[in-house]
Amino acid sequence: MHHSLRTTDLRFKMSGLGKLRVAVIGAGAAGLCAARNLLARQDIFAPPVIFEITKNIGGTWVYEERVGHYDNGLPIHSSMYRDLRTNIPKEVMSFPDFPFAKHLPSFVHHTEVRKYLEQYCDHFNLWDHIQFGTTVDAVKPVKEQSGWKGLAWDVTTSDGIERSKSIKERFDAVMVCNGHFYDPYIPTIPGLEKFKGMLMHSHDYRNAEPFAGKSVVVLGAGLSGLDIAMELSDVNAKVILSHGQRPLTCPLPTGVEQAPPVVKVLEDGTLEFQDGKQATPDVFLFCTGYNFTFPFLDENVGVKVKDHLVFPLYKFLIPPSYPSLFIVGICRAICPFPHFHVQSKFVISVLDGSFTLPSREEMEKDIELDTAARRARGIATRHILKLDSEQWAYNDHLAQLGGFQPLPRYWSNLYESNKVFRARDMLNYKTHNYTVLDETDWMVQNLQGQQLPKPQLKQI
Numbered sequence: 461m462h463h464s465l466r467t468t469d470l471r472f473k474m475s476g477l478g479k480l481r482v483a484v485i486g487a488g489a490a491g492l493c494a495a496r497n498l499l500a501r502q503d504i505f506a507p508p509v510i511f512e513i514t515k516n517i518g519g520t521w522v523y524e525e526r527v528g529h530y531d532n533g534l535p536i537h538s539s540m541y542r543d544l545r546t547n548i549p550k551e552v553m554s555f556p557d558f559p560f561a562k563h564l565p566s567f568v569h570h571t572e573v574r575k576y577l578e579q580y581c582d583h584f585n586l587w588d589h590i591q592f593g594t595t596v597d598a599v600k601p602v603k604e605q606s607g608w609k610g611l612a613w614d615v616t617t618s619d620g621i622e623r624s625k626s627i628k629e630r631f632d633a634v635m636v637c638n639g640h641f642y643d644p645y646i647p648t649i650p651g652l653e654k655f656k657g658m659l660m661h662s663h664d665y666r667n668a669e670p671f672a673g674k675s676v677v678v679l680g681a682g683l684s685g686l687d688i689a690m691e692l693s694d695v696n697a698k699v700i701l702s703h704g705q706r707p708l709t710c711p712l713p714t715g716v717e718q719a720p721p722v723v724k725v726l727e728d729g730t731l732e733f734q735d736g737k738q739a740t741p742d743v744f745l746f747c748t749g750y751n752f753t754f755p756f757l758d759e760n761v762g763v764k765v766k767d768h769l770v771f772p773l774y775k776f777l778i779p780p781s782y783p784s785l786f787i788v789g790i791c792r793a794i795c796p797f798p799h800f801h802v803q804s805k806f807v808i809s810v811l812d813g814s815f816t817l818p819s820r821e822e823m824e825k826d827i828e829l830d831t832a833a834r835r836a837r838g839i840a841t842r843h844i845l846k847l848d849s850e851q852w853a854y855n856d857h858l859a860q861l862g863g864f865q866p867l868p869r870y871w872s873n874l875y876e877s878n879k880v881f882r883a884r885d886m887l888n889y890k891t892h893n894y895t896v897l898d899e900t901d902w903m904v905q906n907l908q909g910q911q912l913p914k915p916q917l918k919q920i
Contacts, residue, residue, distance in 0.1 A: 479502075479504060479505055479506040480504060480505050480506065480608060480632040480633060480811060481505075481506045481508075481509070481630075481631045481632050481633075482494075482498055482505060482506075482508045482509075482631060482632065482633045482634070482635060482811075483508070483509050483510075483511065483599075483613065483615050483629070483631040483633075483634045483635070484498070484508050484509065484510040484511070484634075484635045484637055485510075485511050485596050485599070485634065485635070485636050485637055485638050485756070486510075486511070486512060486513075486519060486636075486637040486638040486639055487510050487511075487512035487516075487517040487518075487519070487590050487592075488517070488518060488519020488520060488521070488637060488639050489518070489519060489520075489521070489577060489789075489796060489797055489800060490519075490637035490639070490788045490789035490796075490800040490803075490804075491510055491512070491519075491635070491637035491788075492510075492517060492577060492580060492581060492586055493555060493797065493800040493801055493804050494508070494635045494637055494788060494800070494804045494807070495508045495510050495584075495586050495589055495590075496555075496580070496584040496586060496804075497801075497804040497805060497807075497808055498804075498808065499584060499585070499586070499589070500584075501808060501812065504808075504811070504812045505811075507588075507589050508589055509589060509591065509629070509631075510586070510589050510590040510591065511591050511594045511595075511596050511615075511617055512590055512591065512592050512593075512594060513534070513537070513593070513594065513595050513596075513620060514534075514537060514592070514593070515592050515593055516592075517577055517578065517581055517586075517590065518573075518574045518577045518578070519537070519538070519639050519641075520537075520538055520539060520540060520639060520641045520642075521538075521540065521570055521573045521574045521577060522538050522540065522574060523538060523540040523541075523542065523570060523571070523574075524536050524538045524540070525542075525666060527663075527664040527666065528664070532620065534620060535642070537639075537642040538642070539641050539642060539662065539663045539684075539750075540570055541662075541665050541666050541667060541687075541688070541691075542666050542667040543569075543667060543668075543691060544569070544570045544687065545567045545568060545569050545570070545890055546567050546568055546570070546573060547567070547683050547687070547882065547890070548795055548875065548878065549566035549567060549874065549875075549878055549892075549894045550564055550565075550566055550567070550568050551566060551874060551894045551895075551896050551902070552795055552798065552871050552874050552875045552878075553568075553573075553795065553796075553797060554576070554797055554798075555580065555797045555798065555800075555801050556798055556801055556867060556868070556871075557801070558579075558580055558583060558584075560572075560576055561576075565893055566890075566892060566893045566894045567890040567891075567892075591617070593619060593620040594617050594618070594619065594620060595617060595618050595619075595620050596615060596616070596617050596638075596756045597616045597617060597618055597626065597756055598614070598615070598616040598756050598758065599613060599614075599615050599616075599634055599636075599756050599757050599758060599761075599785075600613065600614045600615075600616075600758040600760075601613055601758060601760060601761060601782050601785070602614055602630070604630075607632060607784075608632045608633060608784050608811070609783055609784060611782065611783075611784050612630050612631065612632060613630065613631045613632070613633070613634045613784070613785070614628055614629070614630055615628070615629050615630075615631055615634065616628045617629075632784060632811075633784040633785070633786070633811055634784070634785050634786070635786045635788055635804075635807060636754065636757070636785065636786065636787045636788065637788045637789060637800075638753075638754065639789070640750050640751075640752050640753075640789075640790060641663075641750050642663065642750065643750055643751040643752075643753045644661040644662075644663040644746070644748075644750060644751070645748050645749050645750050645751045645768075646661060646746055646748065647679075647746075647748055649722055649723070649724060649725060650723075650724040650725070651724050651725035651726065651727070652725050653725075654725045654726070654727060654728075654729050655725050655729050655731070655744055656728075656729035656740075657729070657740070657741055657742050657743055657744060658742065658743045658744070659743075659744050659746075660743065660744075660745055660746070661745075661746045661747075661748070662680075662684050662685070662688060662745065662746065662747045663750070665688055665745065667691070668688075668691040668692050668694060668695045668697070669695060671692050671695060671697045671743060672695040672696060672697065673695070673696050673697065674697050674698070674741075674742040674743055675697070675698040675699075675700075675739075675740075675741040675742050675743070676692055676697050676698070676699050676700070676741055676742065676743040676744075676745055677699075677700045677702055677719075677722065677731055677739055677741045677743070677744050677745065678692070678699055678700070678701050678702065678745045678747055679702050679703070679721070679722055679744070679745065679746050679747060679748055680702075680703055680746065680747035680748045680749070681701055681703035681705055681708065681718075681747075682747060682749065684747050685701065685703065685747030686701075686886055688745065688747060689701050689712075689713065689716050690713045690716075690886070690887065692715075692716075693713030693714050693715050693716050694713075696715065697715065698715055698741075699713075699715060699716040699717070700716075700717055700718070700719050700739055700741065701716055701717070701718050701719070702718075702719045702720065702721055702722050702733060703718070703720075703721060704720065704721045704734075708886075710883060710884055710885055710886050710887075711885065711887060713887060719733045719735070719737065719739075720733050720734035720735050721733065721734050722734075722744075726738075731744065749768075751765070751768075752765045752768070752770050752790060753765070754787075761779055761781070761782050761785060762779060762781060762782075763779050763785075763787065766841075767841045767842045768841070768842040768843075768845065769841050769842065769844050769845060770787060770790050770845065771827070771831075772824060772827045773787060773790075773827065774817075774818075774823040774826060774827055775806070775826075775854075775857075775858065775861075776790060776791055776845065776854075777803060777806070777807065778810070778817070778823070780820045780823035780824050780827070781820055783810070783817050783820075783823075784811070786803075786807045786810075788800060788803050788804065788807070789803065790845055791845050791846075791847045791851065791854075792845050792846045792847070793846045793847060793848040793851075794847050794848075794851045795851065795871075795875050798855070798867055798871065799851060799855065802855045802858050802859060802866075802867070803858065805858070805859070805862055805864045806858040806859075806861065806862040806864075808862075809861070809862030809863060809864060810862070814862065814863050815861050815862050815863065831844065849876060852867075852871075852872040855867055868899045868900075869899055869900040870896055870897075870898075870899065870900055870901060870902045873902070873917065874894060874896070874902045876917050877904070877914055877915050877917065878892075878894075880915035880917070881904075881915065891906065891907040892904050892905065892906060892907075892912070893905050
């Protein structure tokens with residue numbers, strides 16, 4: 461095919477011998493995983509270029525004591541708090557092709573996860589491909605005859621500090637891995653501006669000491685809400701855990717009680733709960749999650765965010781009209797690293813042609829049917845990306861479409877069992893230690909080394 465060597469053909473000139481150039485946005489766990497899987501296929505891909513806004517790899521796993529903004533004016537992205545330990549055992553928290561060190565306990569401190577991600581970079585030689593301190597300003601689709609599906613992407617970046625230095629480069633595909641734990645979501649509560657105490661979001665929570673002996677209303681009983689409530693209990697804070705889920709039945713930490721959601725703030729700054737009860741805490745702490753944000757994405761791409769849903773995306777990854785853009789890792793309530801692994805492998809199967817994408821119309825239909833099916837099961841729009849126990853079928857589905865190895869069988873079982881232990885005893889479940897025995901089996905021991913019976917799981 462001599463015509464592919466025409467000098468006017470930008471893509472082949474840029475990537476040398478027709479290898480696909482892929483830009484990866486973000487060097488957190490998802491971006492690193494994307495890069496590792498692209499690098500593993502140098503027959504098809506030129507080495508990836510990873511753009512990272514901060515000076516570190518690891519994204520949300522990089523603990524930063526300060527809150528607000530860095531000296532250079534950029535916002536502090538990390539929401540990590542000082543004493544966080546993972547709530548998922550390392551045995552299923554890891555990337556399937558890179559286990560955590562054997563000697564570590566099952567529930568590791570965040571510094572160990574960061575170290576693990578650095579070792580992952582060492583092992584798979586990712587460092588040289590990361591451009592640190594680089595802001596992605598624009599990602600714009602371009603019609604390109606010779607491009608992958610007639611498309612290419614112009615990615616404009618600038619030096620995080622020297623915003624005037626901006627560079628535009630062309631890529632065949634873009635993997636967006638910019639994370640979603642840094643733009644705090646504050647629900648609208650009538651009269652919130654009248655609250656007299658200290659108002660904050662868990663994004664800015666670092667440790668419990670400043671709250672010693674204070675009264676705190678924690679809004680939201682997701683994992684960080686529960687975690688933070690436990691930490692506050694240790695410093696003798698009086699905590700009201702306000703949330704809209706079914707009341708927790710497991711033992712609660714000392715000084716923590718539950719209440720329904722806060723519905724309004726009265727003229728005098730008093731919080732009123734759904735059941736009419738009231739409180740005037742020193743601190744109102746929002747553990748209400750985060751917003752998705754893709755400020756660099758060209759609006760022609762048509763990816764919208766509404767009510768915590770990013771759409772339209774085929775298999776939660778691909779905008780049907782622009783199928784060489786991939787938004788990785790937006791699903792919630794998942795086991796993150798293996799999820800990124802499966803999604804990255806699937807993206808590669810799309811780009812290398814081992815999975816042929818359906819037509820745009822068929823992809824749109826697929827999204828429509830999938831969304832309708834979820835709504836029929838009573839899932840609200842804002843929970844569509846919350847896969848929870850459905851993540852395993854999703855992962856297997858992608859592996860089947862892409863023709864690659866699914867996760868070992870024990871993976872989902874161990875993960876789901878940990879969820880049961882957590883619901884039964886949130887105060888002590890992190891003292892358990894897990895051992896994987898083979899592809900299908902595992903065991904769990906308590907702190908004293910006694911083997912615990914496995915929970916009976918509903919069939920997933």
